[in-house]
Amino acid sequence: xxxxxxxxxxxxxxxxxxxxxxxxxxxxxxxxxxxxxxxxxxxxxxxxxxxxxxxxxxxxxxxxxxxxxxxxxxxxxxxxxxxxxxxxxxxxxxxxxxxxxxxxxxxxxxxxxxxxxxxxxxxxxxxxxxxxxxxxxxxxxxxxxxxxxxxxxxxxxxxxxxxxxxxxxxxxxxxxxxxxxxxxxxxxxxxx
Numbered sequence: 001x002x003x004x005x006x007x008x009x010x011x012x013x014x015x016x017x018x019x020x021x022x023x024x025x026x027x028x029x030x031x032x033x034x035x036x037x038x039x040x041x042x043x044x045x046x047x048x049x050x051x052x053x054x055x056x057x058x059x060x061x062x063x064x065x066x067x068x069x070x071x072x073x074x075x076x077x078x079x080x081x082x083x084x085x086x087x088x089x090x091x092x093x094x095x096x097x098x099x100x101x102x103x104x105x106x107x108x109x110x111x112x113x114x115x116x117x118x119x120x121x122x123x124x125x126x127x128x129x130x131x132x133x134x135x136x137x138x139x140x141x142x143x144x145x146x147x148x149x150x151x152x153x154x155x156x157x158x159x160x161x162x163x164x165x166x167x168x169x170x171x172x173x174x175x176x177x178x179x180x181x182x183x184x185x186x187x188x189x190x191x192x
Contacts, residue, residue, distance in 0.1 A: 027094035085118040097128035123166035123190035132173040
């Protein structure tokens with residue numbers, strides 16, 4: 001409940017209380033998208049099977065109404081991501097920070113999303129998940145592995161040029177309920 005109250009205070013201060021947003025949860029399979037969506041929905045950790053079909057949830061987090069879509073991350077599911085780009089307000093892209101072998105594949109998918117004209121101007125929150133695992137990489141290594149070393153816009157309240165896309169990396173552990181709240185706070189300032 002602490003996290004919800006903290007996000008509420010942040011969003012209220014940013015003038016986003018009672019706004020609506022369409023958010024896509026994207027990333028490779030096993031990155032934690034569905035787990036995060038369930039954690040945001042009812043603050044409980046559940047063991048889930050890999051997402052086979054796109055799902056959506058209506059979430060209200062601290063007075064902001066989110067229509068969140070978990071589209072799955074296996075190779076076949078990635079082919080339908082484009083079908084959901086219309087009127088999207090933000091992308092939450094999850095990466096398993098403990099699975100170095102899949103960083104090149106995750107980078108290819110992310111670069112493809114960032115270069116898609118249908119997502120021009122859409123803010124991207126990159127969540128490096130599973131930092132609670134001892135072999136997870138740190139933020140700088142993940143940023144470098146994803147090719148984002150010179151492309152992020154900065155944390156905190158950053159005024160951006162209208163032609164600059166908001167993109168930032170936050171490290172988190174969905175299982176330990178840490179880190180993603182800061183990321184959502186950052187992202188909320190770019191939702192119009």
